[in-house]
Amino acid sequence: MAFLKVVPLERALNIVNSLPLNAKIxxxxxxxxxxxxxxxxxxxxxxxPPFDRATVDGYAVKSENTWNANESNPVRLKVIGEVHAGEEPNIEINSGEAVYISTGAVLPKGTDAVIEFEIVDREGDEVLIYKPIYPQAGVMKAGxxxxxxxxxxxxxxxxxxxxxxxxxxxxxxxxxxxAKPKIAIISTGNEVILPGEELKPGKIYDINGRALNDAVKELGGDPHFLGIARDNEESLRTKILEGLKYDIVLLSGGASGGTRDLTASIIDELGEVRIHGIAIQPGKPTIIGVINEKAIFGLPGYPTSCLTNFTLLVAPLIRKLLGGEFKIEYTRKRLTHKVFSVKGRRQFLPVKIKEETAIPIMKGSGAITSFINADGFVEVPENVEILEEGEEVNVILFKF
Amino acid sequence: MAFLKVVPLERALNIVNSLPLNAKIxxxxxxxxxxxxxxxxxxxxxxxPPFDRATVDGYAVKSENTWNANESNPVRLKVIGEVHAGEEPNIEINSGEAVYISTGAVLPKGTDAVIEFEIVDREGDEVLIYKPIYPQAGVMKAGxxxxxxxxxxxxxxxxxxxxxxxxxxxxxxxxxxxAKPKIAIISTGNEVILPGEELKPGKIYDINGRALNDAVKELGGDPHFLGIARDNEESLRTKILEGLKYDIVLLSGGASGGTRDLTASIIDELGEVRIHGIAIQPGKPTIIGVINEKAIFGLPGYPTSCLTNFTLLVAPLIRKLLGGEFKIEYTRKRLTHKVFSVKGRRQFLPVKIKEETAIPIMKGSGAITSFINADGFVEVPENVEILEEGEEVNVILFKF
CATH class of the missing domain: 3.90.105.10 (Molybdopterin biosynthesis moea protein, domain 2)
Known part of the structure; x- marks a missing residue:
């Protein structure tokens, strides 16, 4: 494996965007x-509609036949048939004739208007019309x-x-x-177990598997959770090989740094590591590689860190594979509290959104509750140490 | 069938809310x-976490053992073992001892802090600590x-x-x-055919079946589209009986008034018609009935009318069956144009929403495009003839 430097986020995004994956239809x-x-x-x-269609129940007529009608001298037209919705009319009318028609039916040949049955009278086979109607009244023309x-x-x-x-x-x-991109999801760690399993001493329940699976689903992808890989080469390799049946493999790290090195060396053996570390916090240990034209991401283990990096790096790729743009979506919010950061580090801090404000979540990234309460995260640029209360900031939402 | 009067919307909503359907778990x-x-x-x-957990890779110690440490006089502790994530530690330390610990591992008995490996030195089986650490440093306590x-x-x-x-x-x-309420959807009409069928003269493609099916799905219900009933008693009865396997049956009317009467008489024969007409426009011909504790709605045939009545009457019921409140959700918007209505009629007019404004859609309710362009509809109260440009109005969104 070539020595890989920690790269800036923009460079990492360019590399992700140039991965050999394309939208499928x-x-x-x-x-x-x-x-x-x-x-x-x-x-x-x-x-x-595919044909000139009656929009009321009534009588289809030649409108010009009604132009002399008035209350005291109704026009009398001979009703020569009926046409109902769904029928193909084989009637053609001449001057002085009318056809009973129901809403939705085809206007018979020779007619150009429909007069509602409520405002006419019927006497035997004649209909009495008391006022003129204009061409196309009661008709929706084809197209x-x-x-x-x-x-x-x-x-x-x-x-x-x-x-x-x-x-x-x-x-x-x-x-x-x-097509929905098919995404394999693997949690790693000797301490991680699945919900429903017995919580033996030293074990904790998996979070990232479910979080990534369901975030992918919300984004419109097709997630496949492959369970948990243990912190050893065989287990990791087996799960990664299983993941290569899909378009993208998402690993989320166990707590141990050793797993990361193992993951990198397996990717290097099977394909190529393109990124080993990004100059952001959290996310410094993130790994991105390619194996047989499939993308593989090694995401951090802490839930907030994992989902932050998923949102920054993987979500834009999924959006692109669904025909959208490859980009991070920012929104602008005002900070409710002063935030201290470390100069020289580009940081992403979890925030809760309330209307137009962003409330910093001060719990550590190891806390599940800081992830659960977060609606997204605010970017603190490298050269900034303090974001002031009330300052407008870039926020990236956990919104898929 | 008892003679049923056209009822006000509020009365109709009370009747729908009292239908014998309840949320299931x-x-x-x-x-x-x-x-x-x-x-x-x-x-x-x-x-x-289920146990006191190391949040860094380093050495688990008794913090009090480090309180005398400084740069020139490091404290030396004997490393008596290792504990890794996922393991149950069976080590207990005494004063002067330490244990190598990895992130996520259980804190061994006798220790109360973890010092990062980066800031200590290791010499053989001893770790050299150069500064005091406080209790709980590097530890997330259980719970x-x-x-x-x-x-x-x-x-x-x-x-x-x-x-x-x-x-x-x-x-x-x-x-x-x-549980997702199970909803049968039936389109009616001799003129209606399904997508993919040949468009013979006099026929039109079904709209309401797909619209209702997918609106129910967006609301969180479980729709079952049963296809098209023809405008005759046998076809309608067969489809209605098939629909009674589900919790709710939604019929959307063909264009013909006769179908409505048929639907009402079939419901009356199999169960009870509770509403036959609501004093709103569109929606006057809406039928609501109960058969064997299942609700049945006869909705208007025009797409805008059908979906308006679905939104007013059926959506609150589905929300209630999903554990929510039975209510119509209004939002307030400003009209971009003057709207004329008819005094004495409570009307609902389709509108397009753009930010905080509602743009009236002036096409007839028979037009599919007026439904497709609508984001919802504005309520015009009975006693109002004109809504002015810029007036704030109640809008109900097609938003499920």
Whole structure:
């Protein structure tokens, strides 16, 4: 393994962005499309409505036949048939004729308007009309709602219930979306056990496995939690090899520094370590490597540190694989308290968000509760020692 | 069927709220819990950490042994063993002794502090300490992160990745959540076909089936789309009977008024119609009934009308079945344009939301595009004819 220097965050991000992973597209049934990201512009293959459609129950007429009508001298038209929703009408009317039509039905040939049944009278096979109606009254013309060929939805948008309904409206039963990146998740450590197992002396329950799995799911990825690797070469290698069935492998470190070195040497043996240390706190020990075109991340063990580095480095990659931009999303908030940092270190401190303010969480990064209470973290630049109360700062949210 | 009057919205909501449906609770594995609603308060069954835990790699010592240490006269302690993360230590130290300890390991008996290996020297089996350390330095005491019995999460909260991680941290492999209400969805109409089918003359593609299915899913319910019932008694009865396997049946009307009467008479035959018409627009023809303790809603056919009534009447019921409050959620926005309404009618008009404003959508409710563009709808009270530009109004969001 080549000697690798601790690199600045920007350099690390460039390296992650240049990993050999690309967005993949898959075609799925519309019924599974809710929440997925569209991978193509969608234009309408049909007119909506597909035909001139009655918008009321009543009589389809030639509108010009009604123009002389008034209350005392109603126009009388002969009703020559009926047409209902879902039927193909084979009636054509001539001047002086009308057809009973129900809402949603196709306007028969020769007609250009529909008059509501509530405002006319019926006498035998005649309908009496008391006022003129204008052409297209009671009609929705073919394609006026959505013309064939219209751009409906743009590539990159997340499909909500309105979008899936729109795709249904134009008859599309399948849709192209970005494939969910498949992500293997491995916790490491001799002390770590899974929920439900007996808590023997010296053991602690796993946190990062569940946190990373569910954060990946919230981001729109497809997580596969592979359980816990022990702090030895065989266990780590076995789990890493199992992880290579997926696009990305996320390891979260046990507490021990030795595991990190083991992880790096296994990656180096199977592929290439691209980063071994980033000049940020937390995250200095983070490892990034490539094995057979699969990306592998060794994240810190403390939950806050692990999720901070996931948010900084892995979340942008997942967003890119889902067709989005590779970038860290910042928001601006005001600090409620003064924060001290160490000059010469770029630090990320957990904060709780309340409206437009960020409340620093002063517990150590080893505390689970500092992670649970955090809504994100604030960036303290290298050359800064103190962030003042009320200062506006960059905050990165745990928001997927 | 008893003669049923059109009722005010408040009365309709009271009737919906008194339907014989109640929230159900189920226990599920933690790995499926993301996004579900907690049905119990959760307290921690364990201390976190479960033992006094080293937070650095170094030497576990009796802190009082170091109090005389300084740069020129280091204290020398005899290293009598090692303890690593995950191990149960069976070492007890006496005054003048130390134990090598790795991060995450259990503090051995007789020790009360850990000094980092970077700031000491090792000579053979002795460690040289150059400065005093205080009790609990380098140690996280048992239960200081989360004490056993602490209230962690409250009933009714939605589980995000931080909450599932917290449940994992305290070793809970199962969690009680509100069961997703099972909701059957039926579209009706002779003219309605499903996406992927051939668009023959007179036919249109279904919209409401997909819209209701996916809106229910976004709300946290479990939708089952049963396809399309035709405008005849047998087809409607068959689909309604199939729907009664679920908790709630949502029918969305075909365009025809006749279907509504058929639906009402089938409900009346199988159970009881509780509402046949609500004094709102859109929504006047809405039917609400009960069959064998299952609720059945006959919603309007036009997409905007259908989803408006779903949001007003069905969404509060689903929220209640998921442990929440039965209520309509309003937000306040400013109108960008004057809106005319009809005095004596309580109207709901589709609007697009842009920041703090609501932009009225003036297309007819028959247009799919007016539904697709709407983010919600504004309420125009009965006694109001005009809402002025800039006026603050009640908006109900299509937000599930």
């Amino acid at each position: 898959e075609e799925i049934p519309l019924e599974n499309a809710l929440g997925r990201i569209l991978a193509e512009d969608v234009t309408s293959p049909v007119n909506v 006026t709602d959505i013309p064939k060929g219209k751009l409906l939805l743009k590539k990159g948008m997340k499909l909500g219930f309105k979008e899936t309904a729109l795709l249904s409206a134009v008859g599309l039963e399948k849709v192209k979306v970005f | 189920e226990e599920i594995p933690l790995e499926n819990a993301l996004g579900r609603i907690l049905a119990e308060d959760v307290t921690s069954p364990v201390n976190v 200081t992160d989360i004490p056993k019995g602490k209230l962690l999460l409250k009933k009714g909260m939605k589980l995000g990745f931080k909450e599932t991680a917290l449940l994992s941290a305290v070793g809970l492999e199962k969690v009680k959540v509100f």
